[in-house]
Amino acid sequence: MASSTTKDHSHIEIDGINEESQQMTEKDIVEKDMAPLPGSSIHRSSSRPQLDVSGAAIQGNFEEKDPAILLPNQTDDISHLALDIGGSLIKLIYFSRHADRQVDDGRKRKVKERLGVTNGSRRSYPILGGRLHFVKFETSKINECLDFIHSKQLHCGGMDPRCWPSDAPPSENAVIKATGGGAYKFADLFKERLGVSIEKEDEMNCLVSGANFLLKAIRHEAFTHMEGHKEFVQIDQNDLFPYLLVNIGSGVSMIKVDGDGQFQRVSGTNVGGGTYWGLGRLLTKCKSFDELLELSQRGDNSTIDMLVGDIYGGMDYSKIGLSASTIASSFGKTISENKDLKDYKPEDISLSLLRMISYNIGQIAYLNALRFGLKRIFFGGFFIRGHAYTMDTISFAVQFWSKGDAQAMFLRHEGFLGALGAFMSYEKHGLDDLMVHHLVERFPMGAPYIGGNIHGPPLGDLNEKISWMEKFVRKGTEITAPVPMAPPATTGLGGFEVPSSKGVLRSDASKLNVGVLHLVPSLEVFPLLADPKTYEPNTIDLSDHGELEYWFTVLSEHLSDLVDKAVASEGGTDDAKRRGDAFARAFSAHLARLMEEPAAYGKLGLANLLELREECLREFHFFDAYRTIKQRENEASLAVLPDLLMELDSLTEDMRLLTLIEGVLAANIFDWGSRACVDLYHKGTIIEIYRMSRKKMQRPWRVDDFDAFKERMLGFGDKKPQPHKRALLFVDNSGADIVLGMLPLARELLRRGTEVVLVANSLPALNDVTAMELPDIVAEAAKHCDILRGAAEAGGLLVDAMSNIQDGYKENTPSVPLMVVENGCGSPCIDLRQVSSELAAAAKDADLVILEGMGRSLHTNYNAKFKCDALKLAMVKNQRLAAKLVKGNIYDCVCRYEPAS
């Protein structure tokens, strides 16, 4: 095995991603067609390493987002690295601990006590919160893989790579799980170079357990691909089995999967990826698999294949459903003509071969599905490598022969099934009980440029990352935004007409659109969703190309302003400027990548885009770009709060409720994410704008269910309704929005005997208020209001701020509590399928949900249905959204009330 030790230092790995184009060799795709394994079932190796979880205890606070678990009795080495070493590619998965730790604070302790949050029901946690990284190397460059493992010390076995001394030798018995032929072939090399033994895991077992894990735990893992159109399929965990798994490597294995550890290899074919590459290389002289695949893009197979029309004088054979362009015989034309190989175009040959092999695999797969009555067929393996045309052809074959009864599905992590299975063969790997909502996939800086390979040494710190980026930006071509492709067009009648466009094939098609999987064991599904299965957070459908383009433009136009704010928030230093520049480039590249292929990172919604922006800022260490603005607005609003409260207290109950809702809507104008609003702020002080906004609050609002809400709150005539028991208020922006809008509304609910839980972001996003910031704001407000003070005390909110409360206010009246919980996210929107455990706990006794702001109640959750009463309040601060969603205009308001469904 040739192994290269020379390094091109322009090729650097970034958080699990690498840019080097992958050159395939004749040894490629050697995921062998395995000998039949009759009725084998998964056997979990009981050999080391194992974790000793006796005496395990949560370290620090239970309510931390990703609580660390201390294993005091753990002495064994723990490897969090697994490999699938194929003939052409090494697929590597490793686990790393979260670096970011949250601080314990008084609010969290109190909330936990009050809400009775325990860890008891969540013993099913994986052992650790952390990240799963997916990387790959060419097998021919195994030394780079070994360097990578060594530089990250992945073989040393331990929880936190940062704690490992870089030259610490692995313990004598260190073991790495691996599957694939290379696990045998390279065992000695691993021992020699890294001092670790490879424990071989059966390939078929690994494929199946990898596929089962992905299908159960990743929301947007499986998708269909028909005529250029990609659609994610939501798999019901409880209705997954049985299915047919078709793994296309060099050869093809077809495995009937009946459950975890229950499977049987029922068939296979020796005509697979190796056949395409082998024959293709001989016939076209291509130097790599990807080159051959790319060549097919320009091909016309009708010069090679004998079509039905060729036999029937250009006519369809409609009686048996065959169009004139259907292939009657692959390569059929080459027999009858007096031509040599040199007379055929290599691109035509490549396309013809690709269609022949893909179609054949699809057809055999369907026949096997039919044999066992299986409706679902999942195709995996590196042969597919996200190539639209291959997938379309396979899908067509399955669709055609099943008459639409069976469906071909593909997997985003198609190449990592084996490596994942090897990972899961560790006795205690922590992935067993993971559910969809525990996993968050993120795409770090390098993703849009380089897609998923690993090569070269890992990047240590932020400086190195930025240097990498600067170097490539200077270099130009490789790293500038991806080449725009034609919009995905149909490949014709399921790939059987001569395609007008052969779908999307990026020059780096062999790279993977997979991100880093964050395991967040404390996330839960919001318990008050009426039907979590049908819940879709996003309101706007970005699969509409016009919408996509519009929102991309909005975000691009915002960028320079955002960078200015971010850089200013860090003191405007040279370092901050450099980071700001890198952030802008990285985020623009993500946008360009998604514009080119919207489903590249899984199903795309506006919420994902807005979150990506925040994540990207954090990646470049901008943790709170709007910090100063938030502080300034909080102070200005707190100064006028006493007057507002007095004004409210002078009103009748009816008028007060109306004024409060008006106040919330009016104050929602302070939104630094809206272009129009930011322009407004130059025209007056905060308080002037607030007053102007309130003045304009004339009913009826564009969506106006106020009367229904009022009836529920105040009753009708003599009928006085029961107050709500507990209200969850999903708050939005800092400043007037929280201080003059939501807090007075919270006060009214408290006054009426309703417990109030303020639900705020865990991490900053734009000028949104965070759960960490709220106690101080409430404490300040409480200085002017007995109701708020009593409630905040009862809710444990004033523990840290008590000393600031003036003595004159300390009278002892029993109060319903006001609490603050974090929502588990750091975005202007909220996906209620993944919320913090403290929010989920707070929701258990709640009978009213109030969602406020555009992000939380319009972009997301506008159509969400709840088990309890729900009020959605927002000012629409974008003209296009106003027109589209409520047939109105910018600054129109929404007050949507929906009683419990």
Ligand SMILES: CC(C)(COP(=O)(O)O)[C@@H](O)C(=O)NCCC(=O)O
């Ligand atoms: C980012 C936002 C969702 C925040 O709105 P909020 O939730 O604070 O009401 C909103 O400002 C937005 O959609 N802005 C982009 C559109 C624009 O600039 O018009």
Ligand SMILES: [Mn+2]
């Ligand atoms: Mn906001």
